[in-house]
Amino acid sequence: MLNIRTHKLLFLLFATYIFAFSSFSQVQSQQKFDDFIDEVVKNKPRNHNALESIFRIYKSDTLKMQTLATRSSTANYSEGESYALNALGSAYRNLSLYDKAIESHKKAEQLAIKINNKDLRIISLNMLGVVHRRMDLLRSALDYHSQALVLANSIEYPTEGIWLSTAVSLNSMGNIYLALEQYDMALAKFEQSLDIEKEIDNKLGLAINYHNIGYAKEGKGLLVEALSDYSTSLAYNNEIDSEVGRAICYNSIGTIYIKQKKYENGHKLILEAFEKAKSVGDQFYIATVLVTLGWVETKLENLPSAERHLIKAIEISDQYKLKSVEVEARQRLYEVYKAKDEALLALKQYETADSLNNTITNQRNINYINDLVIKYESDTKTTQINALALENEQVKLRLERIQLFVLLGLLGLVLSFVLFTAYSRNRKLKDEKKILTLEQDMLRSQMNPHFIFNSLNSIKLYIINNEKENAVYYLNKFAKLIRKILVSSTEKLISLADELETMELYMNIENIRFNDEIEFKITIDKNVRPNHIKVPSLILQPFLENALWHGLSSKKEDKRIHMDVKQQDDDHVMISISDNGVGRQASASIKNQKTLKRKSLGLKLTKERLDNFSKGFQNDYDIKIVDLYDEGKRSVGTKVIIKIPIVQFVRESA
Numbered sequence: 001m002l003n004i005r006t007h008k009l010l011f012l013l014f015a016t017y018i019f020a021f022s023s024f025s026q027v028q029s030q031q032k033f034d035d036f037i038d039e040v041v042k043n044k045p046r047n048h049n050a051l052e053s054i055f056r057i058y059k060s061d062t063l064k065m066q067t068l069a070t071r072s073s074t075a076n077y078s079e080g081e082s083y084a085l086n087a088l089g090s091a092y093r094n095l096s097l098y099d100k101a102i103e104s105h106k107k108a109e110q111l112a113i114k115i116n117n118k119d120l121r122i123i124s125l126n127m128l129g130v131v132h133r134r135m136d137l138l139r140s141a142l143d144y145h146s147q148a149l150v151l152a153n154s155i156e157y158p159t160e161g162i163w164l165s166t167a168v169s170l171n172s173m174g175n176i177y178l179a180l181e182q183y184d185m186a187l188a189k190f191e192q193s194l195d196i197e198k199e200i201d202n203k204l205g206l207a208i209n210y211h212n213i214g215y216a217k218e219g220k221g222l223l224v225e226a227l228s229d230y231s232t233s234l235a236y237n238n239e240i241d242s243e244v245g246r247a248i249c250y251n252s253i254g255t256i257y258i259k260q261k262k263y264e265n266g267h268k269l270i271l272e273a274f275e276k277a278k279s280v281g282d283q284f285y286i287a288t289v290l291v292t293l294g295w296v297e298t299k300l301e302n303l304p305s306a307e308r309h310l311i312k313a314i315e316i317s318d319q320y321k322l323k324s325v326e327v328e329a330r331q332r333l334y335e336v337y338k339a340k341d342e343a344l345l346a347l348k349q350y351e352t353a354d355s356l357n358n359t360i361t362n363q364r365n366i367n368y369i370n371d372l373v374i375k376y377e378s379d380t381k382t383t384q385i386n387a388l389a390l391e392n393e394q395v396k397l398r399l400e401r402i403q404l405f406v407l408l409g410l411l412g413l414v415l416s417f418v419l420f421t422a423y424s425r426n427r428k429l430k431d432e433k434k435i436l437t438l439e440q441d442m443l444r445s446q447m448n449p450h451f452i453f454n455s456l457n458s459i460k461l462y463i464i465n466n467e468k469e470n471a472v473y474y475l476n477k478f479a480k481l482i483r484k485i486l487v488s489s490t491e492k493l494i495s496l497a498d499e500l501e502t503m504e505l506y507m508n509i510e511n512i513r514f515n516d517e518i519e520f521k522i523t524i525d526k527n528v529r530p531n532h533i534k535v536p537s538l539i540l541q542p543f544l545e546n547a548l549w550h551g552l553s554s555k556k557e558d559k560r561i562h563m564d565v566k567q568q569d570d571d572h573v574m575i576s577i578s579d580n581g582v583g584r585q586a587s588a589s590i591k592n593q594k595t596l597k598r599k600s601l602g603l604k605l606t607k608e609r610l611d612n613f614s615k616g617f618q619n620d621y622d623i624k625i626v627d628l629y630d631e632g633k634r635s636v637g638t639k640v641i642i643k644i645p646i647v648q649f650v651r652e653s654a
Contacts, residue, residue: 082124141176167193294307
């Protein structure tokens, strides 16, 4: 038999062999990857989908992605470098290295702008939004995702990659609404994102969206429905073998079990989630699961363990600036100290959590509204007007050069041709300026000071009456409406789904002034695909305003407005807006009796915008106003029928 010393010697030799073989294999693997990168850099594929198909399996390997970035930079291959920097940024984010992640994604975006690659730029903007959302910087996050969405919608023929980026933008914006506890708005964004993910059969996107839908339903108290959505998400995560996805789903399902008082079941799942979160190394998910673990251990009266886990969650949150997670951790720690009858420690945790939560809430609401109004009203419109003015100056310089050429004796034929070209360009610029002026007039019409002043007065009344929930609810809706109006005003066309969502917000705000007496309903025919139809932005608001102020304002009760969307042929979408107001004749009579008459340019501007929009179609738009009567020939309201030519999204293969 071999003695102990011989055993040790053999073991040492075996370990040395294994280490040498492993090192040799790694060197060989790296050498093969270096050769592989050299071949890719030599061919220089420009399309993001091509890069994704080549490097998908290496994206989480920071060493390989750093090699790709360095080699691409040396070869002046900006597409490869931008792709690698985005992959590195995602890896840094998952390790909670947020500053490094932001730096990588910004460099990736700058490269995409330099080579005018919209696919890569949209991805960079979305990734910047995700990082800022992780850091609880919601305004910045929403700004990045909005930029990505506007850029994606500007592409006339979007590829599957653009659709995937659009889904990411919608999903991330939904997550921002979740943080603001606006669950219905969050669900709307998640459903839009889910529709796209289903069409392109992206299982990762389906897993993420089903989980987020479950989270929104959990926030609304629909625990059974939320559990079903979490289970669907878990099934997709198992299908794609996503460890981080399983950690998230286990934690969320465990949370439902806690709320259903199934503490043992919840504790078992959350422990599994904790192990998976640790294996992934993402500090955000580790801290999140630690909070849930501390909560369930409190319910199980295992207070020392609960205290230890919650303190660890607070330490991670403080280190990586995870404010929302820290708030929840301190709230749960308050419950632990309360259960231990340690009143002073409990009070300290409660006050710290409350102070931090108030800071986050103020930043998310008040600053959010002010910053967005300033940013979108000032920056966007000013940039467009300045750009147009610069082009006008360039045209003037061309005309001056033409005059100089005439003085120098250019041939009359050449002079005539140049003058004709300059005249055509100048006329085109005047048309563009007219369109921009029309859009600005439209924005002023939607954002008229009376509407803003009255809406804020209504919200102020809630505050005075100490109706905090109503005040916050309508303040958030008002902020959302302002933002959507300003964003929509920068786009010539938006999806019909976004237009209908904006109109619903507008009616919610206006209904405050009618004491919620108006019943407003939107019905969409099953053959209509509102996400796939583009219309001029804010085109329906003037008709709703007319129905409100001319049809219903003089009526005492039973006030209804119904918006019906149909598509009877392939060329038009038909939208009818019906009210059960006093009718046009009675409205005109009431208006004539008023000393101060309200002058509205909304319908005139709308017709001009529809006229301009329809120039690119063989079929024109049509607006009909129908007076409604009952069997006794008494007026029972008004119906407006708008037929709009259809612009549909066109998809092509990646």
